[in-house]
Amino acid sequence: MPLKLLTQLSCRNLFRHKRRNLMLLSAIVVAVAGVVVLNSLLRGFQYDMQEAAVSNLTGHAKVLAPGYLDDPSIEKSFQLAKDWRPDVADDQLEGWAARIRIPAVIMSERETRGVQFVGVDPQRESISFLGSVAHRGEALQSAADRRVVIGESLAEQLDTDVGRRLVLITQGADGLNREAGFRIAGVYDADGENLEKIFVFTGIERLQALVDAEVVTEVSVKLVGNGAGESSIKDSLAAFFDDLDVLDWQELEPQAAAMFLFADAAMFIWFLIMMGALIFGLVNTLITAVMERIKELGMLRAVGMRPGAVVMQVVMESTLIMAVGVVLGILVGWLFILWLGEGIDLSRWAEGVEMAGMRSLLVPRLFMNDLVLVAGLSLFFGFVASLYPAWRAVKIKPLDALRR
Amino acid sequence: MADDVVVCRGVTRTYQDDAVPVLALQGVDFTVTKGEFVSLAGPSGSGKSTLLNVIGGLDRPDAGGIHVDGVHLNELSESELSDLRLSKMGFVFQAYNLIPVLSASENVEFILQLQGLPAAERAERAQAALDALGVGELAHRRPGELSGGQQQRVAVARAIVTEPVLLLADEPSANLDSNTTEELLALLRSLNETRGVTILAATHDPMVMSFAKRRVQLRDGMIAEDSARVAVA
Ligand SMILES: Nc1ncnc2c1ncn2[C@@H]1O[C@H](COP(=O)(O)OP(=O)(O)O)[C@@H](O)[C@H]1O
Ligand SMILES: [Mg+2]
Numbered sequence: 001m002p003l004k005l006l007t008q009l010s011c012r013n014l015f016r017h018k019r020r021n022l023m024l025l026s027a028i029v030v031a032v033a034g035v036v037v038l039n040s041l042l043r044g045f046q047y048d049m050q051e052a053a054v055s056n057l058t059g060h061a062k063v064l065a066p067g068y069l070d071d072p073s074i075e076k077s078f079q080l081a082k083d084w085r086p087d088v089a090d091d092q093l094e095g096w097a098a099r100i101r102i103p104a105v106i107m108s109e110r111e112t113r114g115v116q117f118v119g120v121d122p123q124r125e126s127i128s129f130l131g132s133v134a135h136r137g138e139a140l141q142s143a144a145d146r147r148v149v150i151g152e153s154l155a156e157q158l159d160t161d162v163g164r165r166l167v168l169i170t171q172g173a174d175g176l177n178r179e180a181g182f183r184i185a186g187v188y189d190a191d192g193e194n195l196e197k198i199f200v201f202t203g204i205e206r207l208q209a210l211v212d213a214e215v216v217t218e219v220s221v222k223l224v225g226n227g228a229g230e231s232s233i234k235d236s237l238a239a240f241f242d243d244l245d246v247l248d249w250q251e252l253e254p255q256a257a258a259m260f261l262f263a264d265a266a267m268f269i270w271f272l273i274m275m276g277a278l279i280f281g282l283v284n285t286l287i288t289a290v291m292e293r294i295k296e297l298g299m300l301r302a303v304g305m306r307p308g309a310v311v312m313q314v315v316m317e318s319t320l321i322m323a324v325g326v327v328l329g330i331l332v333g334w335l336f337i338l339w340l341g342e343g344i345d346l347s348r349w350a351e352g353v354e355m356a357g358m359r360s361l362l363v364p365r366l367f368m369n370d371l372v373l374v375a376g377l378s379l380f381f382g383f384v385a386s387l388y389p390a391w392r393a394v395k396i397k398p399l400d401a402l403r404r
Numbered sequence: 405m406a407d408d409v410v411v412c413r414g415v416t417r418t419y420q421d422d423a424v425p426v427l428a429l430q431g432v433d434f435t436v437t438k439g440e441f442v443s444l445a446g447p448s449g450s451g452k453s454t455l456l457n458v459i460g461g462l463d464r465p466d467a468g469g470i471h472v473d474g475v476h477l478n479e480l481s482e483s484e485l486s487d488l489r490l491s492k493m494g495f496v497f498q499a500y501n502l503i504p505v506l507s508a509s510e511n512v513e514f515i516l517q518l519q520g521l522p523a524a525e526r527a528e529r530a531q532a533a534l535d536a537l538g539v540g541e542l543a544h545r546r547p548g549e550l551s552g553g554q555q556q557r558v559a560v561a562r563a564i565v566t567e568p569v570l571l572l573a574d575e576p577s578a579n580l581d582s583n584t585t586e587e588l589l590a591l592l593r594s595l596n597e598t599r600g601v602t603i604l605a606a607t608h609d610p611m612v613m614s615f616a617k618r619r620v621q622l623r624d625g626m627i628a629e630d631s632a633r634v635a636v637a
Contacts, residue, residue: 005517012505299501302462303562304490305518306483399462402497 001309010316013289024285025325028378031274032329035374037336039267040364044343046263047365053256054249055129056195057101057118059220061234062252064245068217072116074102074173077215078244086221087236094224097124098216100207104170106150106200108158115154115200117170119207127222129190130201137162137186145203147185151196155187162187168200173213180210275378279385286318286389290396297393298401307394314390315383322382326375337364408471409570409602410436410459415468417454417625428454430625431468436570436604441596443616444606451625452606453574459604460493460572461485473569490518494563494601496573500555502547502562509534509543512562519566533561537591553584560588564595571595573605577612589615 014021054060068076077100086096097120104117121143125131130149140149148166155161162184172178182202190196208214219241221233230248238246250257290297297310343363417429428451436442444452457463458470461477470477473492480488489495502511512530521529534540537557539550547555556576563571573592577585593615595601605612613619621629 002514002517002520005514008510009503009505016505295499295501296503299497299503301486302460302489302497303495303515303518304486304488304493306486308483309518399457402499402501 001306001312003312006309006313006316007320009313010320013293013317014321017289020285020288021321024281025321025328027281028278028322028325029329029332031278032326032374032378033333033336035271035274036330036333036366036371037340037364038270039370039374040333040337040366041344041362042263042267043365043367043370044363046260048362049256049259049263050249052129052191053253054222055127055132056253057099057128057130057199057218057220058249058252059096059127059222060230061221061237061246061248063219063237063241064247065217066243066245068245072101072103072217074100074171074211074213074215074217075175077173077213077217078241079214080216080219084219086219086233087240088221088223088233092224092233094222095124095127096219096221097121097127098204098219100204100211100215100217102170102207102211102217104168104200106154106158107167107169108160108164110160111158113154113157113197116198117168117207118199118201119204120201121204127220129195130188130199133188133190135186135188137184139186139188140201140203141185143203144205145185146182146206148182148200148202149186149188150184150200151198152187152189153193153196154200155184157197160184170211172211173215178210178212271374271377275381279381282318282322282382282385283388286314286386287392289317290314290389290393293393294396294401297396298398301396302398302402310394310396311390314393315386318382318386318389319379322379326378329378330371330375334366337366340364407438408435409438409440409473410434410604411469411471412455412459413469415455415458415465415470417451417458417463417465427625429458429465432625432627434620434627434630436602438569438602439596439600440618441593441603441616442605442618442620443613444604444620444622445608445613446622446628447608450622452608452622454625455622456572456574456604456606459570460495461489490515491566492569494566494568494571496556496560496563496571496576498575498578500547500552500559500579502555502558504547507544507546508539508550508558511547511558512565515562515566529565530561533565534558536564536595537561552579553581553587556580556584556588557591560591564599564601567599567601569602571601571603573603573607575607575609576605577607577609582611585609585611 065076065078080098086093100119102117104115106113106115120130120140122140122145135149140147158166160166165181165183167179167181169177169179221237223230223233234246234248301310343361345361412432412434415429415432419426419428432455444455446452454463458465459472461480472488475488477485506514509530512533513526516526516529531540531543534543537560539554539557539561542550542554550558576588580588589612592603596603605616607613619631620627
């Protein structure tokens, strides 16, 4: 097939109707840029969702005693060897933490609340929100720290503050209640009120001493990045802790996992809507372009251009303009994302946002894979859009065309 | 015979016009030998264009056989007909049908491109064809920048650049004034005489007929008169 000739004809024909094709091109650019921008915002949303879910003391995978999820108590605990560490390559592992997490009642001089009492090694908690939140007062210093940190909202509810004392009551390993006093080392400010109200932290050794057992209730493992290779770490954990349950973040945070899938679907639907509108315009323009060239196409067939080459000419015209549009569209989308820069401040809707477990700043995230997919699918749709006009072109009988 | 470029035997073509059959060709027997310059005359509607089209493989007869340069057209597929037109035939249309987005030389060259010739040879041959038709200096102009006569010359250059076995021209003078027509005809005659191009031209222009060596007259889809034959049955 004389590809060079066809390319030449396609290019020049695109320039023949500058205005019309410029309008089509702008439509493609706007659509592609729109897809890219929304895509990156949804990816940012997804990333935050996942990050929030994973750092919500979850990790990408977590080891629990069977039945802990239904009845989270000190009875559903297990022992962990001092020198244990997950069997994951260093460059894939972001960190891991063992914790005791049991229900407790917390009392100030004025109020009483139910909370999750969590014993942690603060050095390991870089993998959870505890490692990154701001504290008034002090953060926990070590696994042996005997003080507690509580959330800002809880401090408000209990009408207490840094330096004051609290009493916590929880069940010990023998089934009897333990009661102990703790000084508040610090008050943390997390991204969700729920977290602040639920979690009270102390050193894990202190909590083990309180319940009289050297046990943990969970081991949580966080991988580098967004958790690719999650299933293999799940398998290796399951193989090691063969009598325990190993769950991934989707199982532990089903709501977040569902939102994650929903965002995927939203991206796809948005893409289809934009492309649908675009294809309509593209098909129209191509048919016009074929119809006004009936004589020319008829002549080309008459002097011996094969039907396949005529099809190719229309397909190339469509794919060419689509390709240019995709490149420009991605560029425009990318520039727009750069302009958004640090993200969109959602604090105006902050309450709703925090309830959904997101941060109040939506940071767009651009992934190469997404761009490649958008570009590839757009070109594919450009190709599909050209099929009907190409069929119309090849149906032109040279004789009918020449008689006009 | 080996020297026969076109052989038509009992060629019939019927059009269905509003359910009324129109007998455009009714059993045409007709032979053109190598090197002939034939004019195909006859009143409007006598079947001239139809005969050129079936010979050119642009239309298929309902009955009868057509051979061009020894190839039986009836047996060829659309693509094979395309290839045959590309390799053996040149067309000069009534409307010049140049491609507006290509320059004069590109309008000639693209045929060689379809044939798959290398760029250097293409450029050389296209320029030679344009030179032969006296429009060599206009090679870089686009059709919109050429007069009607100049466009027709470019169209003839396009038709002969492949050195076809057969040149088919349908009313080549229809859009030209008499001076330009005369120039064009002189040109066709010299192509015929110096290069031995076989030419079949449908026309009702007496000037065209006067330049042809052999005159065939069509009437109602039948050959009524043929100067090459002493008598027509
Ligand atoms: N595509 C067509 N459909 C119907 N009738 C046609 C068609 N082409 C030609 N005809 C008819 O066939 C006859 C011969 O036409 P044509 O070969 O064009 O004659 P000429 O070229 O001598 O004027 C005419 O009566 C014409 O109306
Ligand atoms: Mg005619």
